[in-house]
Amino acid sequence: FFDLSEEVVCRCGKAVVIKKVPDQWFIDYSNVPLTEATKNHCKSMHILPSEFYNNVQGILDWFRERACVRQGNWLGTRFPFDPKWIIEAISDSTLYPIYYVIAHYYNTGQITLEQMTEQFFDFVFLGKGTAKEVASATGMNEELAQCIKDDVFYWYPLDINLGGKEHMTVHFPAFLKNHVAILPPELWPRGIFVNWYVTGKLGKISKSKGGAEPIPDAAGNFGVDALRLYYAHIAAPFADVEWDEDSIKNYVTRIERVLRAVDELKSLDGAEKMSVDAWLISRLNSRVGAINEAMDDYDLRRMANEVYFETLADVRWYIRRGGNNENTASKVLSMWVRMMAPITPHIAEEVWESLGNEDFVSIAPYPEAIGEDIDIVAEVAESYLGEVMADVNEILKVTGIAPKRIILYTTPQWKRDVLDLALDMSGEDSLTVPSLTKAVMSREDLRRMGKEAASFARKQAEEMMKRSAGEKRRLAAPLDEYQYLSDAADFLSEALGAEVVIYSADDTSAPDPQRKARAAQPRRPAIYVE
Template sequence: MSRDYAEMEKKWQSKWAEKKLNESERQDGKPKFMLIFAYPGLTGYLHVGHLRGYTYADALGRYKRMTGYNVLFPVGTHATGNGAISLASKIARKDEKTVDYLLRNGCPEEEIDKLKEPMDVVNFFNNVYQNDYWKRFGFLADWRRFTCTLYPDYGKFIEWQFTKLKEKGLLVQKPYYAPFCPVHGPVAVDPSETDISKGGLAETQEYTLLKFWCEERKFFLVAATLRPETIFGQVCFWARPDMEYSIVEKDGERWVVSPQCAEKMSLQFDGVEEVGRIAGKDLIGLTCTAPMIHKQIPVFPADFVDPDVGTGLVTSCPSDAPDDWNSLQVVKANPELTEKYGISKDIVDAVVPVSIISIKGYGDFPAQSIIEKMKIPSVKDPAKFRELMDEAKKQVYKDGYHMGVMKDVCGEFSGMRVEEAKDKIQQAMLASKEAEIFRDLTEEVVCRCGQRVHIKRIDDQWFINYADRQLTDSTKEHCRDMTIFPAQYYENVQGVLDWYRERACVRLGNWLGTRFPFDNKWIIEAISDSTLYPLFYTISLYSNTKQITPEQMTPEFFDYVVLEKGEPSAVAGSTGIDQELLEKIRKDVHYWYPLDINLGGKEHMTVHFPVFLMNHRAILPDDMQPKGIIVNWYVTGKNKDKISKSKGGAQPIPGAVAKFGADSMRLYYAHVASMFVDVEWDEDLVFTYKQKLENIMSSVEDLINAEADVPSGDIDAWLLSRFNTHVSEIRAAMDRYDLRQMATVVYYDMSNDMRWYARRGGKNRDTVMQALRIWINAMMPITPHVAEELWSEAGFEGLVSEAQFPEADDSKRNAAAEYGEGLVQEVIGDVNEIKKMAKTEVSKAVIYTTPMWKVGVMKDAIAMAEAGNLTIPDLTKRCMADENLKKRGKETSDFVKKIAVDLMRSNLKDKKALADLDEETLLKSAKDFIASETGMETEIYGADEENKFDPSNKARVAVPGRPAIYLC
C-alpha cells in the first residue's frame, strides 16, 4: 500500500506540539536527564551526515522520557567566526558557485538577495536548521530555549565566563605565531574546520632557516630544514631554474627566497622588504658557504623544489636524506649540468656524501642503506616510487632521531645522541646569527573566505592556560568518574588533556562573536565561546520569553543563579529582576545541571570536548560537572571522505527526507553500524530500511485487523516470554547507550518472533495485543512517527510518545518455553541443512531426542555448578557411583567431560531450562509443523524407545538440546 509519510510525520509532529511534549519544566523530586548534541557551526546547509549524531540524541532523550526521566533536550547554533561573513560576501558579489549551492539545497531564489548581510545569513540558517532539519526529523527539543552564539544574551554569558577565567588566573597574554587570514585575521586550524574550508589537519611546523653566504652576489641563499643537525653533511644546494626568486632585505642583510616564502616572512619578521628579483637559472653554478661548517658548496638545478615549501631553496645532505641521495645520483648521471649550466664535471664529481650519523642497522650512509633495503631504484611507477621514498624518509629520520649518534666529523657535537645534538646545534647557529626560526603550516590551509592562511606573529595574544597543572589533573580525575563512549576515548582523553596547552582565545579582524571584556579590540574565538554553553540552555528560556533582558544579565546575576553567590535581594535590586523570578531561574539551573550527556562528532575529541571539560572544571563546583560524553563517527561520501557542508555535501536533507521518510533515515542512522565507526552514505541501503519499516507496518496492521481468535497455548506463552526478555535486552542496551543493539532487538528480533508466532499458528487476540503494546512502544525512540501511527491504529490510549516503557514482567518469563521453541527452530534448520547436503534423494526425517541418562548427568552437573564445586573429576566420581552409568564406561566419562566443560562456559540459567525441557513431548507435538516446514515426512523418537526405527544407531549421539537426525 502507498503511504504518505510526509503527511503522517506532519500529523504526529502537530500532536506532539499541541501536547507540548518537547517543553521541559522543572519538576522537583522527579529525576531529570539533560542531553545535547554539540551545536553545529553555522556556515551553510547541513547534510545527511550531521543528522546521524543529532538523531542519536533525540532517540536517547525519547527513551529516557519513557523510563521515568524529566528530559531537557535543548538545541542551538554556533555562528561565531567568519562563516556567515564569508557566505554573505559571496552572495553579495553573486558568486556563481555559492548561488548554485544555495539553490541546490532548496533556498528560494527570491531569498538569496536578502542574504547579503552576515546576520541575515545567521537568521536564515537558524530557521533552516530548526524547521527544515530538526523539527522535520521529529526531534522533541525544547525550542523555547534555542540560542545562537551571536545573540546578545549569549554574549553576556560569555563575558561572565571570561571574568571567571580571569579571576582563576587562567587568562594569560604573550606573543603568538598564529594561522592568519589576510581578510579575517587569526583563524583556528583544527579538525572541526570551524574557521576554514581546507586544511583542518595542518600543524604549525618550526623550521630552522640556514643562511648560506654567496660572496659573488653578496646575498644569502636561505634554506629551511627540520633537521639542523644535518648541517655537517651539506655537500650541495638545490635551486629551481624555471622560477623567479625574491631578494628581500632583513636586518640589513639580503636574503634569496621564493616569493611565497617572502610573503610568509613578512608576517613573522619586522622590516622585511622585497628589494629585487633573480631568476632561478642565474643561481645555478654559484657557490655558497654553509653555516657552522663554513664549507663552500655548489648550487645545482632541481625541478623537485617546491616554492611553497620552506623557502623554495633546498640544502642537500645526501648521507641521511633519501631524496637528496637519489637526486645527487641523478645529477651526477646527467651531462646537462656541464652542457647547459657550464658546471665543470670536476665540480660535480667533487660532491660526495659525508657520513655524519651512526645508526645501528644502517651503513655509513643511512639514506643509501634504506633505499637499497627497500629496493626503491627498481620501482618504475612514479606514484609508487614517491610513496616508497616518503616511507624511507620517515623511517630513516625516525631511527636517526631516536637511535642515531653524531660522528667525529661533527666536532664538539660528536658522540652526542641526535635527539640531544639537534637542539644544541640549532641553538649554536642561532647564537652565531647563521640561522633563524621560521614557522609554516604542514599543508595548505584556506579560510572560509577563500584566502590562503599563513603563520603570523601576534605580539599581545590572549590565551586560556589549559596547561595549568592543577586544572589538568583535576579534570583528568573527574573524567575517571564520567560515562564516556567509546571506551577508547575514555582511556585516550587522559592523554589529550595532558597534551593540551595554552589556546589562543581571542581574534583580531573581521569576526562575528562576543567582544573580549578586558580589551574591546579583540573578539572571543569560536572554540573558546563554546565550552560552558550547555549551562546557558537552563537560562535562555527566560531571555527568549522576554522575562529578563540581556542588560539585566550582569556578572552578579550569573554569579547568583549559577554559583549561588551573593544575596538574592541585592542581586534583584542591582539587576531589576524580580526576586521570585531570580529564585526560579536559580532553581532551574541547579535542577537541570549538571549535563548528563554531550554528544558530538569525532572531530570534537581533540578540539571541543577537552575545553568543554576543563572550563567546567575551572569555573563550576563539583556538583555541576558534566556526567557523560558520547562520540559519534561520520557519515562519509563515496570516497570515504567526511562529507563537507561547505563543499556541497550529499543530498540535501529535505530532499532525502521526502525521498525516504524521516523514520527510515532515523532507523538507518541507528542501526547501520556502531556509532563508533564511519558509515558510507548509501541511498540503496537507506531504501532497504524504508522497506523494512513498510514491512513491519504492514505486518502490525495485519495483526491488528486479524479477525481470527484462537485459545491461548504454548506458543502464546513463548511469545510473551520472548517479548519480556526483549524488554530486558532493550533496557540493558540502552543503559550503555547502545542504540544499535536496541534497534536490532526491536526491528529484527521482535519482528522475527512475531512472524514465527504466526507460522506456528498463533492467533490469540489478547496475546497479540499484549505483544504489540510492547513492540510499538519499543519503536518509539527510533521511529516515533511510525510508532504513533501503529499505536493509534491498535487503539491504545494516548500517544506512545507519552507512554512509559514497560518493565519486564517476570511472571511471563518462561525460559523453558523460549528454549523449547528455539529447539524447534534449530531442528528445522538442521533438517533443511542436512537435506541440502544429502547425496541421494531423501523424503523422511527421523529425529531422536536425548536419552534420559544424559539428562540425569546434566542435572547433576547443574546442581554441582550451582553449589560452586563442579569439576570434571568430581562429576566423574559422582556418576561412576551410579551402577547404570558405570556400566556405560567410556561413553559416560566422555559425556561427563563434554557437559562439564560446556557448563563452565555457558549461561547456567539456559542450561537449567534445557534440563527441565521434555524434548520428546515438545518435538512430537510439533511434528506436523516440522514436516510442513521441511517438506518431509517426519518421525520423532525418544532415544530410550525400544522399537524405534534407527538403522544407523543415530540415537546414541543425541544430547540435551541437540537431537540426532537421520534422513532417508
C-alpha cells in the first residue's frame, strides 16, 4: 500500500489508499494520435453543457493509461490475453451501445455464441470482408449476416450518450477514445449530454446510495404525469435539484389548470372568426417551432415551459378576448394535446380519446410548424394590445386614480415614416444618427416638423442600433394601431374598468386637455386618464 500526498476520502466515507497490483494490464489512452483524433472529433460533436464541450479537450489530454482488468469475484468477461483477469467495467462498457444493435439476434437464437467470431465483428462493426465470407466461415446465413451489418450502420452512430456529471472524467473519455480507436469514422458518436443530480435531504438520490424513490408511493400521491412534469420543468439539467414535495403539488395544480382550459376549448361552439383566432393559431405554430429548437438542444425545461405555461397563457388570453370559434378550438386542441404527449402521456391519451380519436396520441405525428399559419402581424397586434393594457394598469397603480375615462392617442403618421426610414437603413446596414437625420430632413413633409423631427430621428437611430433582428422584424410588421385599438375598445373598457376612447394623434379635433397626444410614438400610444 502507498500513502497519498494528502488525505482522500471516498464517496462512501472511507479513506482511499493505493495498492500496487503486480502484472496489471492497461489501455494506453495517452497515445498521442488517438488523443488528437478524438479531440478533433469532439469539435464536431453536440456536447452539453457547453462548459464540458470546452473542457473535454483538456480532459482527453489528461486521460492517460488506465487499468483495464481486475481480479476477484466479479461478473464480466475473461481477459483473452490472461484468463485470470476479468475485464474492468469502464473498459468493457464504453462500447456496449453498438452491441445492443445486434444483441437481439443472439437473444432470439438467430445466431450462436460460436458464430460471433472476430471475423463476424470485423464485418458487422468495421465493414471488413463480405457477408459471403462470414457465412462461409461461421455457417451463418449470408442474408442474415448482411442484415446484421445493415442494422449496425443504420442505427449507429450513437446520437447522444447521457450520463451523470461524475462521468465527465471517468466514463466519457474512455467512451470517446474507445469509439475513435476501434470504429470507422462514420460510426463515431455524435453527442454527449451531462446531467446533474436530483437530491434528497440527505444528499444525492441514487441506486447505490439508497433513496431512489424519495417519497413512498409518490406516483400514487401525486400522479405519474405530475412527477414527469416536475422533473422536466424544474430540474435544470446542469444544476443539482432538491426533491421538494411542495413544488410537486404546484405541478399537480398546473395540470389541473391545463385540463380546465382544455374543457373550456372543447365547449366553444361559435362560427365567427376574429383577429384573435389568427393570433392563437399563429402562436401555437410559433411555439411548435420553439419546442423543436429546444429538443434539438435536449432542453426539456424549455419544452415544458412552452407546452404547460406559455400555451396555457395563450389559450386563456384567447378566451378572455372573446374567442369562441369551434374550428380554431379543435385545431388548437389537436396540436396542444400532441405537444403534451412526451411529458404527460397518460393525461394526453385521455384528452385525445375525449376528442373523438380512436388511435393513440403516442403514435400520432408530433405537430409541425406550418409556415402559412404563422401570422406575424396578428402576433404583433395582440402583443401590442397586451403592452398597452400593462402601461395603463401601471399608471393606475402608481397614481391610485379610479378612472372614469381613458383616452389613447396612437402615433402620428410622420413618426411612423421616420421609424420606417430607420428600419430601411438598418436593413441596408447604413443606419447612423447623422444618416437618418439627413434622410429625414431631406423630406419636405418631415422637415416641416422642424427640431422635433430631428430630435425624434436621433432617438430612433440610437434605439434601432440596439435592437435585435427579431425586434426589428416585429416593428416592421404593418400594424394599423388606430384601427386595432378601436376594434378592441370594448374589450379594453371591460378589462380596465372604464370607458376607453381611441384617437389618432393626427386628429386635430380630438380632445387633448393635457397635450398628451404629442407624446405618442409608434407602438407607444400616449395615455390620458380622467
